[in-house]
Amino acid sequence: MTETAPTEETSAGNGAADTDGAREHRKPALHLRISTQMYAGIAVPLLLTLAASVIAWISFTRVGEAEKEVTQGAIPELDAALGVAEASNRLVAGGPRLTASSPDDYEDVVAGIAEARGEFETQLDLLWNRGTGAMWLGQMRSDAAQLNSNIAAIEAEMPEYFALRRDADALRAEADRVMRGDKEVLGLVDQIVPALDDQLFFLVEGRRHLWTPPAPESIHRSDSEVLLYRRWSALSGDVSQADALLASAFSASESALIEPLRESFESARDRIEINLAGLDEAAGNELRPAVNRLIALGLADGGVFDVMFRSLQIEENQRELLAQNQELGVALVGEIESLVGAVQADVDAATSASAQAVSTGRLLLVVISVVGIVGALLFSWLFVGKRILSRVAGLSDRMRALAGGDLETPVETGGRDEVAEMADALEQFRQAALEVQRLNLVEELAGQLSERNEQLSQTLADLDRAQDQIVANEKLAALGEVTAGVAHEIRNPLNFVKNFAESSDELLEELLEAIADPEPPDDQADYITEITGDLKENLTRIRGHGDRANRIVESMLMMGRGGGESRPVEINALLDEHAMLSYHSARAQDADFNVTIERDFDPDVGELEVIPQDMGRVFLNLVTNAGYAANERWRDLGGEPGKMVTAGDGDSTPYFPTIWLSTQRTDESAVIKVRDNGTGIPPDVVQRIFEPFFTTKPTNEGTGLGLAMSNDIVRGHGGQISVESEPGEYTEFTVELPLERAAPVEPIESEEPSPAT
DSSP, X not given: OOBOOXXXXXXXXXXXXXXXXXXXXXXXXXXXXXXHHHHXXXXXXXXXXXXXXXXXXXXXXXXHHHHHHIIIIIHHHHHHHHHHHHHHHHHHHHHHHHHTOOTTTHHHHHHHHHHHHHHHHHHHXXXXXXXXXXXXXXXXXXXXXXXXXXXXXXXXXXXHHHHHHHHHHHHHHHHHHHHHOOSSSOOHHHHHHHHHHHHHHXXXXXXXXXXXXXXXXXXXXXXXXXXXXXXXXHHHHHHHHHHHHHHHHHHOSSGGGHHHHHHHHHHXXXXXXXXXXXXXXXXXXXXXXXXXXXXXXXXXXXXHHHHHHHHHHHHHHHHHHHHHHHHHHHHHHHHHHHHHHHHHHHHHHHHHHHHHHHHHHHHHHHHHHHHHHHHHHHXXXXXXXXXXXXXXXXXXXXXXXXXXXXXXXOOOOOSSSHHHHHHHHHHHHHHHHHHHHHHHHHHHHHHHHHHHHHHHHHHHHHHHHHHHHHHHHHHHHHHHHHHHHHHHHHHHHHHHHHHHHHHHHHHHHHHHHHHHOSSOOTTHHHHHHHHHHHHHHHHHHHHHHHHHHHHHHHHHHHHHHOOOOOEEEEHHHHHHHHHHHHHHHHHHHOTTOOOEEEEEOOGGGOEEEEOHHHHHHHHHHHHHHHHHHHHHHHHHTTOOTTOOEEEETTEEEEEOOEEEEEEEEOSSEEEEEEEEOSSOOOHHHHTTTTSTTOOOSOGGGOOSOHHHHHHHHHHHTTOEEEEEEETTTEEEEEEEEESSOOSOOOOOOOSSOOSOO
8 A cells, every 4th residue: 555645536435535545445336447437438439430430331332333323334444555565665766776676685575576466465455356446446456557568677687787787897807907917917007106106216316226327417307318208107107097987987977977987987087098109129018918908998898888877778778767666656546545435434324323322322421520529529528538538648758757767756636437447557667766776777777877888998908909000001102102103203203314324435435546646636536525425425414314213212112111200302393293103103004194294393392391202292192182083084985095075064175184294483472282183072061171081082992091190290281281173073182281390289179170272
């Protein structure tokens, strides 16, 4: 028994209150029970529902009779009409599938079209047998006959079209072999370009080989040698034009374009013959087989122009037939719609009969429903709402409060029914729970807090280790990316060193011969002075290119070590050097990568006090990102090797991937800018690019640490980095470094991201 506030209970013959404040636990009288009152309230709606069911039964019987008329008459006719529509759509769709088929699936497509044709005839016969659509059936059969005729014409042309495409592929491969050769045969390009370079070298230097003495200027710059160079140059251009004309024929979209290409090819052939005849006999005989083969590929019977003209004619004829098929399909759909309209009239007549029966039943159901709704509302308001729901809602609120931890407020609910019994049980539960809570709460919270602290400590340690490992991997990845570029950068100065060393060796031999002459001529001293001057100039160049290679290696070693000490560094040279490292690294990974680098360096920038390897990593990362964005836009616009693209959006201006590097000295700082005409950065992304691990590149192409590390490095030098970007137009990063380096600035964490880049 639980103590509660005294409550006044009213019942038949008893108006006294419980003097001791205790509630007696006994079942309520039968007429006071909620279940008895609920049963009485439900009985009335049941009687009304029974009356509504009888009325509905009568109405449904009348509707069923009308529905039987529709299902046995109109629906089969509609089904047959829809079958004709579906089969005609399959037949119309067979044309595009046939033109898009390959030799491997051609037979399957033809079989599918034959199946659709048979299905169409079957559905037309069903309509005829139903006795419906006689006035449209004749026109349907006429349209179907024309449709079948068009598809048969396409089927007849497809084997020839497949053969022509195979011939075109073979001719394309042969043209590429004639121009560029393979492992067994040299192509025209491999023969003409070296000969043209050798003739140019002879005109300029007077030598056929490096080791042969130069010929007199009257010989190597004679009119005949100049004319011979011009013929080689013209022959190279004409052969390239002929190759381009063949490529244009392969990519032509209309047969009318083939004849102008053929005429241009014949003109190129005539110029090739004229220039070939002007070469010496040995060179002409060597080039003749490949030239003849190139001309035969274009102009012979079954050549490129013949094959492409016929295949384009077939494609144009097929497009006309497909357009006719589309019109026939539309006509068939219109005829079927007329048929459906006739059937719909029969359906409407049957529907009107059922509507009369439904309207009568609806009126009676509305009356019964209104009576039932009014009675239900009164029952809900007077009994359920006031008698039950308000008390249950109070009890429910108290239970939610208990579940939320409020064990101090007592449970109070009046009455002598089942709800009152539930309130008594809940009060006993509250008192028991309150006691248990007081005993266990402190111990439970202490254990949970200790366990959570251990988990957080372990998670923090794991995150620190993972972050250190990712940063180390990012540095190693950047080092690996520039390795190929470093190799290319070193190869250039080494080639210069080799060439100047060979030239110096020849000059030394000439000097020894001049010194060994017992009777030197009068101008021998000037000759010796000229040779020694050339030797000194060569040695200066060798030393300069050697120093360049050494600087590249030192930069690579410093980048690998990371960190380092600050020292005065020429900013223009550091930016240019790492820009070339980024370019050649990208070229080593992707042979199709190509961007133009424009430089606008302020010579007054001079030297700044920086950590070279760290600042070089910043420049390398900015140029690499710029090249990636410009190359991505070039690819998005359809860029391919050797193919010109435009900027898009109706702009016919040619698009070239370009990076602009500029430096400028102000009164207090040096400003370095890296700008590209790439894809740009969306506004919702630009606010987050300096966040660690945030990247828009694919998963295997970026870690999201490059710009975050660059931001930390620039801030560590007392500078700042910012960005401007227009999506689809450009992105420009700006690095400002103080002329006099102050104490390093530690990165400041804040809730707002740094200014966008």
